[in-house]
Amino acid sequence: MSKAIDLNNLPYADGDFYSFEHLLSDAERARLQEVRDFLTKEVRPIAVDCWNRADFPMEIIPKLAELDVVSPVRRQGYSNVFAGMVHAEFTRADASIATFVGVHDGLFTGSVEELASEEQKAAWLPDIYSLKKIGAFGLTEPLGGSDVAGGTRTTAQRDGDNWILNGAKRWIGNATFSDWVLIFARDVADNQVKGFLLDTKTEGYAATKIENKISLRTVQNADITLTNVVVPDEFKLAGANSFRDTNKVLKVTRLGVAWQAVGQQLAAFDVARRYAVERQQFGRPLASFQLVQDQLVQILGNAVSSMGMMVRLAQLEDEGVAKDEQSTLAKAFTTARMRESVALGRSILGGNGIVTDYEMAKIFADAEAIYSYEGTHEVNTLVTGRAITGISAIV
Numbered sequence: 001m002s003k004a005i006d007l008n009n010l011p012y013a014d015g016d017f018y019s020f021e022h023l024l025s026d027a028e029r030a031r032l033q034e035v036r037d038f039l040t041k042e043v044r045p046i047a048v049d050c051w052n053r054a055d056f057p058m059e060i061i062p063k064l065a066e067l068d069v070v071s072p073v074r075r076q077g078y079s080n081v082f083a084g085m086v087h088a089e090f091t092r093a094d095a096s097i098a099t100f101v102g103v104h105d106g107l108f109t110g111s112v113e114e115l116a117s118e119e120q121k122a123a124w125l126p127d128i129y130s131l132k133k134i135g136a137f138g139l140t141e142p143l144g145g146s147d148v149a150g151g152t153r154t155t156a157q158r159d160g161d162n163w164i165l166n167g168a169k170r171w172i173g174n175a176t177f178s179d180w181v182l183i184f185a186r187d188v189a190d191n192q193v194k195g196f197l198l199d200t201k202t203e204g205y206a207a208t209k210i211e212n213k214i215s216l217r218t219v220q221n222a223d224i225t226l227t228n229v230v231v232p233d234e235f236k237l238a239g240a241n242s243f244r245d246t247n248k249v250l251k252v253t254r255l256g257v258a259w260q261a262v263g264q265q266l267a268a269f270d271v272a273r274r275y276a277v278e279r280q281q282f283g284r285p286l287a288s289f290q291l292v293q294d295q296l297v298q299i300l301g302n303a304v305s306s307m308g309m310m311v312r313l314a315q316l317e318d319e320g321v322a323k324d325e326q327s328t329l330a331k332a333f334t335t336a337r338m339r340e341s342v343a344l345g346r347s348i349l350g351g352n353g354i355v356t357d358y359e360m361a362k363i364f365a366d367a368e369a370i371y372s373y374e375g376t377h378e379v380n381t382l383v384t385g386r387a388i389t390g391i392s393a394i395v
């Protein structure tokens, strides 16, 4: 019999193999630990049950408000490296709660911060930052996915001081319960995609939960219909006048999704390593078998190489010089590594890897949505390919 191993006292118990956290300031490291403690206490213990029931834990919202997590870079002055590590930690605890935060903070708040006028920001941001108003981001449509930039079918028609919106949106996260949703619609006058802040209580707006998902089940994704929805002109985002404007937001949020791929791999590593050390077969821990160690090391290598890429990209972001194709490569690369890592993790758990009770099945399944949203793996690859060849292979 081998003696019991105390995982918490193993080297690299936190998975930070190359001490990336040492790049943070002392204040940032202390704050990261505060977030980690919150996630350990409030998120990870409820995550599997919520996922199984496909139910969002509304009680987490006031707790997140108290933790004060919205807009760490623009509002709170933290670095992008810190913000990325925090987002990875959220994902490591639960990819669905991370996605809730990613939608409200990255896509929704990021759009308001980037594209609203100063007057609009002053009116809206306080409630957005404090999570009194929850937001959603409505871009994708039933018929417009990867090609939504040119393929937005939802229309906006100016009518005096108002706009009239008609159309449909699909996959919109948080939209079954959000107070506000940003709707991107094509102005019939100039054919440009513009952004509108819509109160979800407005007549003509309907959101239906998408059921039967196999990934990110806790996230409430909606099909939205818009039937002659009236939006006053002061709720049109002043700076959202073409898809190029929308893309300014997506460039940043794509980084957030790549950080999710880091967190997802750390989650797979945490769960697989613990299982491999604790589970015995042939009278020995699984971790004593060379092939199992090889799989654990592959997960670790994938996770830390993804982390290294993201840390450098976040530094470029902090310097204000990160390019679109650098974030598309990061999203494509880290999510591909993630898919390998979660499959290896699932394999290490054997049969227990396909029941959510052991977390790994949830981690494995959630990776699929991360792989496909915010620009699929293929589309991000093609945007990068266009940058390095000067030739577009997208259409």
Ligand SMILES: Cc1cc2nc3c(=O)[nH]c(=O)nc-3n(C[C@H](O)[C@H](O)[C@H](O)COP(=O)(O)OP(=O)(O)OC[C@H]3O[C@@H](n4cnc5c(N)ncnc54)[C@H](O)[C@@H]3O)c2cc1C
Residues within 6 Å of the ligand: 103, 137, 138, 139, 140, 144, 145, 146, 147, 170, 171, 172, 173, 174, 215, 216, 219, 221, 369, 372, 373, 374, 375, 376, 377, 378, 379, 382, 393, 394, 395
């Ligand atoms: C869980 C989840 C949450 C989401 N949340 C939101 C949200 O909050 N707001 C929002 O607006 N959207 C959201 N989305 C939508 C998401 O961004 C889209 O699913 C994504 O952009 C892909 O679009 P699609 O699903 O229509 O796939 P499609 O565009 O139909 O693509 C299908 C397949 O074809 C491939 N493909 C398409 N075009 C090309 C090409 N030119 N070359 C090669 N391959 C190609 C794709 O890579 C993919 O493999 C979410 C999606 C999911 C799954």
